[in-house]
Amino acid sequence: MFALYLTVTLIAAFLCGWAGVLGLIGHDIPKSQAEKLGVPVSWTPVMGTLLAAGTLGLLAGIAVPLLGTLAAAGLVLYFIGAFYVHVRVRDYDFTFWSVFFAAVVAALAVALAHYGPDGAWQL
Template identity: 40%
Template sequence: MSTAYTIVTIVGAAMVGFSAVSVFLHAKWVVEPLAEYGVPRSWWPWLGTAKAAGAIGLVVGLFVPVIGVAAAVGLVLYFTGAVVTVLRARSYAHVPFPLMYAAPVVASLVLWI
């Protein structure tokens, strides 16, 4: 396992974990856009749980690679859905935010190969 893979994976997990905690704590800068995009409030805990599970999966993947790959693929799909949601809401200025969280996850997948 390379040092770059380990660092990128830990950074990605930390970023996604931070995002999950922000949803759970209803941080204003996270939940206001979700409401603007039309994401039902009842989905928010599930979205936070999906991010938290993905972050944990990335870390576990350092020891059990198949779990890390599954978590990374799941997170890439999650953030792809987030980009689509932002685009559908026509909040084009917000597109970089889910991409910012997806970038280290994609990088960890690339480095894993």
Template identity: 40%
Template sequence: MSGAQIVTLVAAFLSGFSAVSVFLKAAWVVEPLVQYGVPRSWWNLLGTAKAAGSAGLLVGLAVPPIGIAAAVGLVLYFTGAVVTVLKARSWSHVAFPIIYAAPAAAALVLGF
């Protein structure tokens, strides 16, 4: 297994874990969403976006253009999450979306 494939699997796992955490409404995920002012009506859509990105990364192991598209989507998603956290001035939480974005960005770079 190549380094790019390992990074892609890590990115897929983290994004999938994040999606499941939203779907299960884990307190450590949804309490900050409430604090940031993210409407509850968006939560399932956000979880679905992360789940789709995770699945896309996995499919991308066999069909690279899909993986690249999924990685771009996840990088954009987590960049939006960083902006949301910064707008809420929740400085201590800004590292979390970066932790999820980094492997997706690395998978994107290594995908080229």
């Protein structure tokens, strides 16, 4: 079970870390998405920071289960918010969103399955 947990967590961390770095360095991809979705471009570093923090939390969760579980839950909430923003402007292309969302939901699910509802909350 640990191998599955580790694999899924590393995949989710890679995806979110990649997106976070793009937001932090001011790459054109997050800027164009922000403009397309009606989000101020000035928010892209903040969103990149949230994704980077979630990534670090997922990775820290390998050693401290509570951090990983909370980070995965926070990333799930982040992508639920992203879903709302897409729907708000009637953008129904959820291709990339679904990949990211599936990865973080899977990371949360395997963390809870591996550590159990009680074990994940122990420091």
